[in-house]
Amino acid sequence: MDLSIIIVNYNVKEFLQNLIHSIEKASSNLTKEIFIIDNASDDGSVDFIKEKFPQIKLFANQKNLGFGKANNIGLKEATGKFILLINPDTIVAEDTFEKMIQFFESNQNVGLAGCKILNPDGTLQLACRRSFPGPWTSFTKVTGLSSLFSNSKIFARYNLTYLDENQTYEVDAISGSFMMMRKEVYDTVGGFDEQFFMYGEDLDLCYRIQKAGYKVFYVHTTQIIHYKGESTKRSSLDETKVFYSAMHLFVKKHLSSSLLVEIILRTAIAARSVFAFIGIRKLILISVILDFIFFDLCLYAAEQIYHSLSTWSGFPNFAIPIVYTVPALIQNFVSLAISNYKKDKISVSKTFIAILISLPILTSLTFFFKDFAFSRAIVLITYVFLFVALAFWRIFFKIIFKSGLIDDDLKQKRTLIVGLNENAIQIGKKIKKKKTDRRTVVGLIGFSNKNIGDKLESFEVIGTDQNIRRVIKENKINEVIFSSGDLSYNKMMEIVSKCREENVEFKIVGSNLDFIVGKTAVTMLDDLPVIDLNYNISMPQMKFIKSVFDLSIVIPSLFLVYPFIFFKSKLVQTQSDFTKFVLGFPNVLNRSTSLVGPQSSEKAEDNFLGKTGLTGYWYIENDNPEELEKLNFYYAKNQNIWLDLEIIAKSLNKMWSKK
Secondary structure (H helix, E strand, C coil): CCCCCCCCCCCCHHHHHHHHHHHHCCCCCEEEEEEEEECCCCCHHHHHHHHHHCCCEEHHHHHHCHHHHHHHHHHHHHCEEEEEEECEEEEEEHHHHHHHHHHHHHHHEEEEEEEEEECCCCEEEECCCECCCCCHHHHHHCCHHHHHCCCCCCCCCCCCCCCCCCCCEEEEEEECCCCEHHHHHHHHHCCCCCCCCCCCHHHHHHHHHHHCCCCCEEEEEEEEECCHHHHHCCCCCCCCHHHHHHHHHHHHHHHHHHHHHHHHHHHHHHHHHHHHHHHHHHHHHHHHHHHHHHHHHHHHHHHHHHHHCCCCCCCCCCCCCHHHHHHHHHHHHHHHCCCCCCCCCCCHHHHHHHHHHHHHHHHHHHHHCCHHHHCCCHHHHHHHHHHHCCCCHHHHHHHHHHCCCCCCHHHEEEEECCCCHHHHHHHHHHHHHHCCCCCCCCCEEEEHHHCCCCCCCCEEEEECCCCCCHHHHCCCCCCCEEECCCHHHHHHHHHHHHCCCCEEEEECCCCCEHHHHHHCEEEEECCHHHHHHHHHHCCCHHHHHHHHHHHHHHHHHHCCCHHHHHHHHHCCCCCCHHHHHHHHHHHHHHCCEEEECCCCCHHHCCCCCCEEEECCCCHHHHCCCHHHHHHHHHHHHCCCHHCCCCCCHHHHHHHHHHC
C-alpha cells in the first residue's frame, strides 16, 4: 500500500465531496486507502459518506473527540508506506501525492513534510511553515513586530515570512491541515497527544518527530487550497480560548526548562489571548462604551434643560455617582439581554427596543429608591435624546466604517465561470435561474484566444486562463467559479496563484453541480420551492418597520419637497424620473405602494414579494430585463432598512445623473 489518507470530518460534507474527488484524481497511479473519522457531525455527513463513497473506511464517533484523538483512530488502522493527514475543507492538485512521495524518497532523513497551502484568494496560508513559540518568537508575534517587519529574520520567525515561499527548506513545524509522514515515523513516535483537543497537536507532533531524529520540511513544488476554519465555524467551541489553552499546554510540556522561559512564554500567550478576545469582540466593546457615554451625555443635557426651565438646582453631590452610572448600566444590560450587542453587526431597531424596555424599568425603580426620585421629566427628556443619540452614532458608524450596513451576502457578486463545456454552461444557467442571491455571470473563461467573443447559449467568452487577471480588473470581478469536472486541479491552482493580488474569491462547484463551496459559505444552486423560503418582507415586524420608515420619509417630504415638484410637473410637459418618484409619495401615504419594492407586475402582488416600489433593484439594475424576477425575489428575501437606504441612495444618484 503506497498511501494511507486520514480525514477528520465535522459538518463539512460539501467540502469533503470535492476533496475526495481531487484525491481520486491525484492518486490514480498509487495504491491507497482512505479513512474518514466523523466527529459526531449533525449535517448528515455519515449517511452522505455511506451513500456516495461506500469504498471509504468510515468511523462514526458518537461525540466530538477532537482533532488529535480522531486522527489517532485512523493512524492505528493505516497500513500505507506513507500516511497523509489532511483536512476535509481542502483540495489537492493532481501531482501533490506523487511529488510529496518523490521528495521523501529523495530525502531519507525527512520524517514529516507539508506542501504549499493556499487560501481561497490565492495567498499563502502562513501556518504551513512556522517556528515553535519560543520566548523571542512569541514576543515578536504578540507585539506585532513579526507583522511590522515581515521580511526580517530577527522579527519574523513565527511564520517565517522572510523566507521565499517558492523554495523548499527545513522548518520547525507545518500545518495540521496537510501532514505527510513515513509509516516508520508513526511507529517510532506515535500519533497525536490526546491532551490537545484542537490546535497545538500539530506543533507537538512536529516537536516529537524532530526529537526522535527526523527532519520536518516545507515543500514548495506542489500545493493545495485550504478553506480554513470551516469546521470550527460549525461548532459551538470558543476558538480563541481553545487555541491559547493549547499553546499553554505546549509550552508547559516542551519549553518550560526554566522558570524565566515559562514566565515569558505564558505572559506572551496570555497577552495574545487577551488581544484576540478584544479583537473578535471589539464591536461589542465599542457599542457598550458608546451607549454608556451617550446615555450620560443625554442625562446631562436633560439635567441642564430642566434646571433652566424650573427652580430645581440639579442633582445633589451624593447622587451624582449613582445617577450617572446605574441608569446607563441598566440600558447596557437590557441591550445585552436582547442580543443587541453582536461581534459582527450593530442594530438600530434592537436599540429602540432596548430603550423602550429600559425606560419603564428605570421609572419603576424610582418608586423603591425615593432618594433618587428627582424628576420623571428628566427621565423622559433623557430618553427622547437617547432615541436620537444611540441611533445617530450607529448610523454614523455604519456609513463611515461600512460596518453592518449591508451584509456580505447582500453584496452583488460579479462572477466569472472558468470552462467552456456543458458543465460550465449548466452552472451559469443555475446561477441565472437562482432567485435568492445576487450573482451576475459576467462571462466565461476559456483556454484559447480563438474562443474569445464566442457565445455559448447566453454566455460570452470574455477571456482565457492566460489573461484572466486583466479580465478580473476590467470587469470588476469579485468571484471566480470552477467546475470540478471541467479542468484539472493543477490548472485551478495555477489560476488561483496567478490572481492572488486581485482580491477575488475562488470557489468550486460540486461534481453533481448542486452546490458552490467557498471561504464564506456553501451555496446551494437549486432553489427550494418558494413556500419553503423565509422572506424578510413578509415578516410582521419587518412590515411594521418598513411602514414606519416609508412614512418617516414621505410625510415631511410632502410638505418640504412635493409641492415644488408638483407645480413644476404642471409647467413642464416631460417628467424626469425624480419627478415621477416624488409624485408617487401620496400613494405611499395611502399604503398602496412602498418607497422601495418590486416592479409592478401580477407576480409582485403576491404577499411574499411585498408592495410595488417607487424604486427598487428593478430601477437601479434594469440593464438586464431577463433578471427582473430574480431581483424581485432577491429583494423580498433579504429586505431590511439598510438595504432600502442603499437602493434609495443609488436610485437618487441615477435619477440626478439623468438630468
